[in-house]
Amino acid sequence: MARKKLSSQTRHQLQRGIAVLILLLLLAALIVVAILDHRVTVQFEGRRWTLPARVYAQPVDLHVGQSLSAERFAFELDRLGYLAMKTPNRPGTYRRRGERVDVHVRAFRFSDELQPARPLRLSFGGDMITALTDAKGVEVPVYRLDPLLIGSIFPVHGEDRIVVSPDQVPAMLPEALKAVEDRRFEQHHGVNLSAILRALFANVRAGQVEQGGSTLTQQLVKNYFLDSRRTLRRKAEEAVMAVILEARFEKADIMNAYINEIYLGQDGRRAVHGFGLASQFYFGKPLAELGLHEIALLVAIVRGPSYYDPRRHPDHALARRNLVLKLLAAQRLIPVEDASRAVERPLGVAEPGRQGAGFYPAFLDLVRRQLRRDYEEADLTEAGLVVFSTLDPLLQDKAERALAGELDRLEKSGRKGTKGLEGVIVATSPQTGEVLAVVGGRRSSFDGFNRALDAKRPIGSLAKPMVYLAALETGEFTPASYLHDEPLTLKLPNGDTWTPANFTPEVHGPVPMVRALTQSLNLATVNLGLEIGLERVAKTYMQLGLEEQPNAFPSMLLGAANLSPVEVAQLYNTLANGGFRSPLRAVRAVLDESNKPLKAPELEVDQDTDPEAIYALDRMLIEVMNRGTGRPARKNLPSELVVAGKTGTSNDYRDSWFAGFSGAHVIVVWVGHDDNSSTGLTGTTGALAAWSKLMGSIDTSSFEPLMPESLENRWVDYYTGDETSPYCSGSALSLPFRVGTPLPPSVLCPPYTGEGDWPMVLPWGPPAAEPVGNPPVQDGIIATPGT
Amino acid sequence: MRFTSACLCLCLLVLVGCSATPFKTEPPASPAPQAPGEGPVVTAPPVVSGPSTGAEPPIDVPMPLPLPRERPRAPPATLSPASKALVAQAQGQRRRGDLPGASVSLDRALRIEPNNPLLWIEIGRLRMDQGNFQQAEGMGRKALSMSIADDATQSQAWQLIADSLRARGKNPQAEEALARARELQPL
Numbered sequence: 001m002a003r004k005k006l007s008s009q010t011r012h013q014l015q016r017g018i019a020v021l022i023l024l025l026l027l028a029a030l031i032v033v034a035i036l037d038h039r040v041t042v043q044f045e046g047r048r049w050t051l052p053a054r055v056y057a058q059p060v061d062l063h064v065g066q067s068l069s070a071e072r073f074a075f076e077l078d079r080l081g082y083l084a085m086k087t088p089n090r091p092g093t094y095r096r097r098g099e100r101v102d103v104h105v106r107a108f109r110f111s112d113e114l115q116p117a118r119p120l121r122l123s124f125g126g127d128m129i130t131a132l133t134d135a136k137g138v139e140v141p142v143y144r145l146d147p148l149l150i151g152s153i154f155p156v157h158g159e160d161r162i163v164v165s166p167d168q169v170p171a172m173l174p175e176a177l178k179a180v181e182d183r184r185f186e187q188h189h190g191v192n193l194s195a196i197l198r199a200l201f202a203n204v205r206a207g208q209v210e211q212g213g214s215t216l217t218q219q220l221v222k223n224y225f226l227d228s229r230r231t232l233r234r235k236a237e238e239a240v241m242a243v244i245l246e247a248r249f250e251k252a253d254i255m256n257a258y259i260n261e262i263y264l265g266q267d268g269r270r271a272v273h274g275f276g277l278a279s280q281f282y283f284g285k286p287l288a289e290l291g292l293h294e295i296a297l298l299v300a301i302v303r304g305p306s307y308y309d310p311r312r313h314p315d316h317a318l319a320r321r322n323l324v325l326k327l328l329a330a331q332r333l334i335p336v337e338d339a340s341r342a343v344e345r346p347l348g349v350a351e352p353g354r355q356g357a358g359f360y361p362a363f364l365d366l367v368r369r370q371l372r373r374d375y376e377e378a379d380l381t382e383a384g385l386v387v388f389s390t391l392d393p394l395l396q397d398k399a400e401r402a403l404a405g406e407l408d409r410l411e412k413s414g415r416k417g418t419k420g421l422e423g424v425i426v427a428t429s430p431q432t433g434e435v436l437a438v439v440g441g442r443r444s445s446f447d448g449f450n451r452a453l454d455a456k457r458p459i460g461s462l463a464k465p466m467v468y469l470a471a472l473e474t475g476e477f478t479p480a481s482y483l484h485d486e487p488l489t490l491k492l493p494n495g496d497t498w499t500p501a502n503f504t505p506e507v508h509g510p511v512p513m514v515r516a517l518t519q520s521l522n523l524a525t526v527n528l529g530l531e532i533g534l535e536r537v538a539k540t541y542m543q544l545g546l547e548e549q550p551n552a553f554p555s556m557l558l559g560a561a562n563l564s565p566v567e568v569a570q571l572y573n574t575l576a577n578g579g580f581r582s583p584l585r586a587v588r589a590v591l592d593e594s595n596k597p598l599k600a601p602e603l604e605v606d607q608d609t610d611p612e613a614i615y616a617l618d619r620m621l622i623e624v625m626n627r628g629t630g631r632p633a634r635k636n637l638p639s640e641l642v643v644a645g646k647t648g649t650s651n652d653y654r655d656s657w658f659a660g661f662s663g664a665h666v667i668v669v670w671v672g673h674d675d676n677s678s679t680g681l682t683g684t685t686g687a688l689a690a691w692s693k694l695m696g697s698i699d700t701s702s703f704e705p706l707m708p709e710s711l712e713n714r715w716v717d718y719y720t721g722d723e724t725s726p727y728c729s730g731s732a733l734s735l736p737f738r739v740g741t742p743l744p745p746s747v748l749c750p751p752y753t754g755e756g757d758w759p760m761v762l763p764w765g766p767p768a769a770e771p772v773g774n775p776p777v778q779d780g781i782i783a784t785p786g787t
Numbered sequence: 788m789r790f791t792s793a794c795l796c797l798c799l800l801v802l803v804g805c806s807a808t809p810f811k812t813e814p815p816a817s818p819a820p821q822a823p824g825e826g827p828v829v830t831a832p833p834v835v836s837g838p839s840t841g842a843e844p845p846i847d848v849p850m851p852l853p854l855p856r857e858r859p860r861a862p863p864a865t866l867s868p869a870s871k872a873l874v875a876q877a878q879g880q881r882r883r884g885d886l887p888g889a890s891v892s893l894d895r896a897l898r899i900e901p902n903n904p905l906l907w908i909e910i911g912r913l914r915m916d917q918g919n920f921q922q923a924e925g926m927g928r929k930a931l932s933m934s935i936a937d938d939a940t941q942s943q944a945w946q947l948i949a950d951s952l953r954a955r956g957k958n959p960q961a962e963e964a965l966a967r968a969r970e971l972q973p974l
Binding site for chain 2 (some may be wrong): 061064142144429432580600605663664705709
């Protein structure tokens with residue numbers, strides 16, 4: 001009895017123990033589930049790819065007098081997805097008949113208003129819009145086309161990936177994914193037991209892991225935590241998280257996340273995630289434009305991005321792509337004929353590095369950074385923002401082509417150091433500081449390093465205008481003032497000595513300022529900079545819009561300061577804008593989901609530089625293009641186009657720069673190597689060619705600033721700086737001076753005073769731009785500091 | 788030498804006399820920059836030094852070349868039809884208190900005619916409404932730099948600058964700016 005009592009007590013205890021254990025286990029499981037729930041939900045919520053911010057290029061604002069040909073306009077409409085039709089009677093259609101285009105403009109919500117759809121009639125003549133009316137023939141002064149969508153981004157995540165929203169995904173893609181990877185996707189709750197069992201059976205039979213039973217949801221979870229270890233524990237965790245995800249979110253959200261998240265290949269150091277980026281990476285075009293065979297290839301790659309890499313293993317990829325196509329036909333998702341036609345197609349993979357137009361990672365990165373700088377983080381995390389950017393897609397495409405073309409040409413020339421060259425182009429609008437184009441490299445790179453913003457390199461002679469501006473601002477110098485192109489040796493604070501030199505071994509002695517700048521003479525510049533003071537020169541950078549003052553070292557005078565191409569663009573934008581500083585802007589406006597504009601930074605102008613000094617400097621920068629280091633650009637430019645600019649070359653030819661502007665465009669080009677090795681190129685032989693090809697191919701206007709009334713034009717001799725007459729001196733050039741400035745008259749060809757002798761008028765008009773008897777000028781280079 | 792140059796000069800003047808354009812002594816000095824897509828409407832007409840239109844040199848007697856003298860004045864700036872429409876739209880938006888909308892409209896006009904001083908004055912007026920008086924002055928100064936020799940436009944720009952100075956309590960400077968506005972005002 002006692003024994004029985006005892007045993008029942010023991011049993012009781014045992015039972016209680018088991019119950020407690022189960023409870024504890026349950027609790028532990030609950031905790032684990034709660035932790036996993038937290039992890040996966042946070043991850044998913046933070047990366048819900050349903051409503052990214054959509055970024056638009058600047059719209060084409062149609063108006064009479066706009067320079068635009070009918071052909072170009074039709075191209076623009078095609079790019080926006082307008083359909084050419086016999087009778088353009090609904091929004092999004094057009095008809096071109098020679099020089100006449102009828103277009104039914106789509107409705108579009110701009111940041112200021114909902115612009116309604118509207119039929120318009122345009123006439124063109126001489127590459128210009130000559131008439132713009134509505135359907136009834138009533139004149140329309142100005143009307144915007146809906147802008148080009150250039151990308152979707154998540155402003156807060158610093159990731160360079162092309163996010164696609166469901167409407168940008170071809171309908172076949174999710175269907176194909178389900179058919180191939182997860183047939184019961186619509187039914188299961190995250191895991192598919194029968195598929196797991198089937199896979200297990202197959203694997204046991206094969207004696208190795210051969211088949212996966214993962215659902216799309218499980219694959220997505222695995223992708224989030226980027227851990228491909230196939231341990232049982234991982235598998236179990238994955239399964240639990242998949243179930244949680246399914247319980248918490250809609251199937252459509254999960255599918256969309258999958259499409260934006262899944263790993264699809266490797267581009268150098270950068271993983272290619274998401275079908276949007278993969279589409280650019282493999283085919284060089286947006287996802288929405290892919291054909292059946294291309295979609296099938298991407299779906300094939302999902303299973304094993306390295307085994308099925310279509311570039312490295314085209315045979316594997318082709319076999320699996322065709323298998324995918326057969327599967328789709330077998331499941332009646334596509335007609336058998338379509339499948340067999342697609343099977344016949346080649347892989348169609350674009351050459352690596354030729355990702356094609358319409359993909360702007362460097363510009364979008366700038367947009368993302370400016371959004372984060374200028375807007376409240378809370379506003380940016382909202383879903384469905386619309387961002388109106390300043391990108392000019394036409395200019396961007398031309399800039400990409402100009403850079404790639406020139407770098408290819410340099411490489412083919414076989415010159416030492418030109419293999420594997422990289423480059424950057426930044427283009428801005430001088431009056432508003434709007435960023436019109438950013439090319440971040442020879443190929444649209446995915447590796448996250450944005451050269452235009454992050455590559456800080458010595459600017460070489462691009463620094464000289466800052467020295468001359470500082471000098472002119474003192475009021476003690478004019479463009480004709482003598483500078484001393486004489487050797488010097490400086491003792492540096494650290495005990496080193498510095499012996500700068502000119503590009504050529506020549507030393508020119510006293511030279512007028514205009515010649516020193518035009519021919520980029522190093523010694524004259526260093527002597528001048530030391531005379532007026534380094535601190536003063538360093539401050540000029542700030543006046544022109546640099547955020548941080550460069551170190552006031554002597555080598556700064558020859559461009560030892562490291563700046564990014566975008567920073568250089570800011571400096572030269574201010575030079576091109578008459579000294580008015582407008583911060584560079586890539587974003588014009590942002591609308592939230594309810595179409596309410598977010599508070600945006602507006603156009604600003606600040607003037608900290610002396611208008612007379614900047615005008616005189618700008619006129620000298622025009623001379624750089626007419627007779628100095630920029631002269632070789634002329635062959636690529638329309639003869640009447642007035643431009644200004646400066647070459648730059650850093651030590652040992654590591655960086656080749658050109659920064660210059662017309663009346664409507666500032667363009668900065670950098671050419672160099674990522675590893676900072678020598679290119680063997682000067683600013684003239686490297687960057688200038690890409691600059692001039694681009695400047696010569698765009699619709700721009702001459703740089704013709706108005707002269708302040710306190711100044712007057714006088715003729716001076718390029719070599720002596722003496723006042724002369726254009727009618728007897730081939731080396732005379734007209735430069736601005738404050739009214740009444742005393743100038744020594746030229747001995748051989750004094751200025752015409754209106755008395756005495758008649759001036760001899762040269763039958764060929766104003767003086768030739770080419771300096772007489774002067775060899776082609778080369779860019780100055782910083783001499784290596786001596787020891 | 789003297790003879791040949793005189794002959795050459797004479798020949799040239801004959802040629803010039805036959806052509807319709809007046810002879811200039813200087814290279815083209817700063818005509819109004821035209822932005823891409825800019826209409827045929829001249830915004831700030833070129834400031835040309837040298838003889839004014841009409842007076843062509845006689846054929847037989849060589850004329851001494853003109854010396855620097857009083858600077859020619861430029862006719863007042865005007866807006867192209869497209870920017871006029873956008874400025875009107877912006878003014879309507881300002882009246883309704885839609886300042887962000889007005890800003891967009893003026894930005895659009897600026898893209899069409901970036902060098903038109905009248906647009907910069909309009910933006911300055913908008914900045915006044917927005918309470919950004921310092922930028923209003925900046926816009927006024929920008930307009931001044933683009934309307935050299937155009938007294939009517941300069942007068943408007945000085946008026947804007949005067950308003951922005953007064954709004955910041957800088958009364959003596961505001962008076963000075965106003966005086967310049969009055970001085971340049973067309974009769």
